[in-house]
Amino acid sequence: MSARDTFAGGVAVITGAGAGIGAGLARHASSLGMTVVLVDIDAGAVAGLRAELEAAGGVAVDAVCDVRDPDAVQELADRVYRDVGPVRLLVNNAGVEQFGYLWDTPVANWNRIMDINVDGVFHGVRAFLPKMIDAGTPAWVWNMSSIGGVAVVPLQAPYIVTKHAVLALTECLHLEVRHAGHDHIHVQAVLPGAVVSNIFESARGVDDSDSEAVTAAESQRAAMLDIKAAAMDPVAAAEVVFDQAAAGEFYLLTQPEYVSSAMTERARVLSTRQAPQLRTERRFDPAKH
C-alpha cells in the first residue's frame, strides 16, 4: 500500500514537531491527509506550524508538552483521544544533542539528554500504546533513533547512548507487541542519517570554566554543523520514511545507503570483536549516497 492509502484520514501525534525532522514529518503527514497533533515545548513553533498547515488546507492541533513529564504526556494522550480521535501514528521524535568528552559532561546535561531522548520515548509509549491497542484498528509507533544508534562516536557519548537505547527499546517493543498478539500495532525504528534541523545549534556543551573541555566540545559541534551543510531536506526525509513504513520495513532510513553502511560497519566490528577505530573522514557527502 502507498503511504497515502495507509495514513490518509488518520491522526498523527508527533513530538518535537516544532523544528527539523518533526516539522518535516508533520508537513508530509498533513500533505498525505492526516490530522496532525504538533507537540513541542516551544509553543510559538508549533502554533506557527499549525497556522501554516491550516493555511494549506490541512487539519492540525498544537500542544505544548514536555516529554520528560510522564503526567503531562498521559494528559496529552487522554486529550487527543477525547478531542481529536484515535491515533494512527505516534512519532516519539523529540530529542536533543550533547557535545564534549564524557568526563567533562555536567551531570545535569547527562540527566537532561537521558530524560528527553530515552524517558520521553518511554513516556510516549506508556501513555499512547494501551489506547492504540484497545482501539483495535491498525496503528503505527515510530521511535526516533539515529545513524548514531548503530555507530559509536567520540565527544557525543551521551547522545549515542540514548540512540542505542531507543533502538533497543524499539526492537524489544516490536517483539512485545508480537508476543502479546497485538497484530494491528506496527512498531518501527527511524534512523535518520543527516537531516537539516536545529539540533546541533541547540545542543548543550560543557562547563565553560574549562577552556580545553570547551575547545574539544565545540570542535565536535563544528564538525557536525559541517555535516549539516550537506544534509537532507526534512520534508524529503519524511517522504522516504513514510514510504518505507507503508511498505512494512522495520528500520526506516532517511538515506538508506549511508545509514545501512553504518549498520554493516557495526555488525562487522561486533562480529570480528575488534575495538572501535577512530574515523578521520566525517563529512557527509550526498553525492556518495
Ligand SMILES: NC(=O)c1ccc[n+]([C@@H]2O[C@H](COP(=O)([O-])OP(=O)(O)OC[C@H]3O[C@@H](n4cnc5c(N)ncnc54)[C@H](O)[C@@H]3O)[C@@H](O)[C@H]2O)c1
Ligand atoms: N537532524 C539529524 O540529522 C538527525 C539525525 C539522526 C537523528 N535525529 C533525531 O531526530 C530527532 C529530532 O531532531 P532534529 O534534528 O529535528 O532536532 P531539532 O532541534 O531541530 O528539533 C527538536 C525539537 O524537539 C523539541 N524538544 C526538545 N526538548 C523537548 C521536550 N522535552 N519535549 C518536547 N519537545 C522537545 C525542540 O523544541 C525542537 O522543536 C531527535 O530525536 C534526533 O536525535 C536527527
